[in-house]
Amino acid sequence: xxxxxxxxxxxxxxxxxxxxxxxxxxxxxxxxxxxxxxxxxxxxxxxxxxxxxxxxxxxxxxxxxxxxxxxxxxxxxxxxxxxxxxxxxxxxxxxxxxxxxxxxxxxxxxxxxxxxxxxxxxxxxxxxxxxxxxxxxxxxxxxxxxxxxxxxxxxxxxxxxxxxxxxxxxxxxxxxxxxxxxxxxxxxxxxxxxxxxxxxxxxxxxxxxxxxxxxxxxxxxxxxxxxxxxxxxxxxxxxxxxxxxxxxxxxxxxxxxxxxxxxxxxxxxxxxxxxxxxxxxxxxxxxxxxxxxxxxxxxxxxxxxxxxxxxxxxxxxxxxxxxx
Numbered sequence: 001x002x003x004x005x006x007x008x009x010x011x012x013x014x015x016x017x018x019x020x021x022x023x024x025x026x027x028x029x030x031x032x033x034x035x036x037x038x039x040x041x042x043x044x045x046x047x048x049x050x051x052x053x054x055x056x057x058x059x060x061x062x063x064x065x066x067x068x069x070x071x072x073x074x075x076x077x078x079x080x081x082x083x084x085x086x087x088x089x090x091x092x093x094x095x096x097x098x099x100x101x102x103x104x105x106x107x108x109x110x111x112x113x114x115x116x117x118x119x120x121x122x123x124x125x126x127x128x129x130x131x132x133x134x135x136x137x138x139x140x141x142x143x144x145x146x147x148x149x150x151x152x153x154x155x156x157x158x159x160x161x162x163x164x165x166x167x168x169x170x171x172x173x174x175x176x177x178x179x180x181x182x183x184x185x186x187x188x189x190x191x192x193x194x195x196x197x198x199x200x201x202x203x204x205x206x207x208x209x210x211x212x213x214x215x216x217x218x219x220x221x222x223x224x225x226x227x228x229x230x231x232x233x234x235x236x237x238x239x240x241x242x243x244x245x246x247x248x249x250x251x252x253x254x255x256x257x258x259x260x261x262x263x264x265x266x267x268x269x270x271x272x273x274x275x276x277x278x279x280x281x282x283x284x285x286x287x288x289x290x291x292x293x294x295x296x297x298x299x300x301x302x303x304x305x306x307x308x309x310x311x312x313x314x315x316x317x318x319x320x321x322x323x324x
Contacts, residue, residue, distance in 0.1 A: 002236050004199035005264060008291060009165040010299035012307050013268055017060060018132040020161065021045055021102075024056035024268045027163075028187040030194070042132045049136035057103035057133060058083065058182040059270040061159045063150040064122060068094045070115040080107050083182070085156045085272070097150055099157050101182070102130055106137045120144035155274035155316040156180075160307050162269055162300065167198035169261040170292050177282070180275025185267035188256035192246055196264040197235050203227045204290070214287050235260065273316040276304060280319035297321060 015023045015033060022033040022041045025048055033041050048056055073086065083104050089095040100108070105126060109119050123142040127134040129149075135141075152158075166174070175183070203224050204215035219227065238260055245255035271279075282288070283297050301320040305313050313320055 002232065002239050003194075003196045004232065004235075005196055006199055006201050007165075008167070008170065008198075008295040008299055010162050010296065010303045011165075012303055013161040013163050017130045018042075018045060020059050021048070021056045021130070021133055024059050024184040025053070027184045027266065027268045029190050030186050030266060045132045046136045049133070054103045055182060055184055057106070057137075058101040059161055059184075059268065060102045060130060060133075061099055061270070062102065062105060062125065062129065063097055063099040063152055063157055064125075064147055065089060065095060065097055065150050066114075066118065068096070070118045071098065072113050073098075075111075075113045076108065080104065080111070080113070087152065087154055087157065097152050097157070099152070102126060102133060106134075109138075117144070118147065121147035125149060155277065156272050158273045158308065158312070158316065159270055160273070160276070160304055162303050163266060164269055164296070164300075165264060165266045166296060167262050167291070168265050170289075170296055171265050171267065172261075173289065173292050174279075174296065177275065177279045180278070181269055181271040183267050183269045186265050188259065189253040192252040192255070195239060195242070195259070197239075197260070198262045198264055198291075199228065199232065199235075200291075215290065235262070273304075273308070273312075276300065277317045277319050280317065280321070284319060284321060 013020065013023060018041070019033045022036075022044055025044060026032055026035075036044075047053075073084075076084070083101055085099040087097045087099075089097060105122060108114065109123055114122070120142045121144045123134070123138060124144045125146040125148075127138075127142060128146050164171070164174070171185070202218045205217055205219055207214045207216045218224070238258060242255055242258045245258060246252065280297060280301065283292055285293070298321060301313075301317075301322070304317065304320065305322075
């Protein structure tokens, strides 16, 4: 019997440092670092670094205060620049704040963009904050004094990591918001059990013929009941075909082609508050689909408010809805 849900969720991810790297990587299996030994988790980090699977290393972000004389930003490649956020320190004409992911800083430290002394200090800070990841990335440890981390009150310098649990059709819409976000998603290549499907409580009519997207009003009770029954019957046959493929020896990465867009998926997403604000600004529009405009937006807004506090949300994420 298929398992259905009508719930779309967003919850704060509490892990940081090396644990967050593992949790982001294990998201493809629907697992986290608590389900494995320390040795297994370090082994995974080493494997990811060797194979250049960099996205799990992009969720942890660090801010340093630097001088123009020690950091030649203009020499960076496009790859090294991706995800880098810079803000002028208005108390000094040649000083600025730079925020980047662990992976981003590690890439920059391997070239000559930063002077040797500061390079060693930044590496020492990364070693202190993420020892397993640093050991996997750097051939030689740094013995320098760690460079002080900065805490900047700015929307582009405040990052929040959440776990989304949404149907695939919602995820593919949310994934369109690229700037300021990094993600790691559950994968049907590795997970072929526990498949859950989204089932709305209320079905909506087609919109007016002049409107090319969106929905009309809710259907009546009788049509809603019939549609829900037919939908669940059809989804049952779809899952039956999927399980039949698996049982006959078909690879999960191919059998998943039978799965519908209403299948629930989960993924770790990290973004700065400015990115979340852009997400809200575009998705609270009346033409956006209800499942993302109301359900996901409300879940994310609530999770952010509980994480950074209502005062910070009011200052930096003005488009976030308040439905307390």
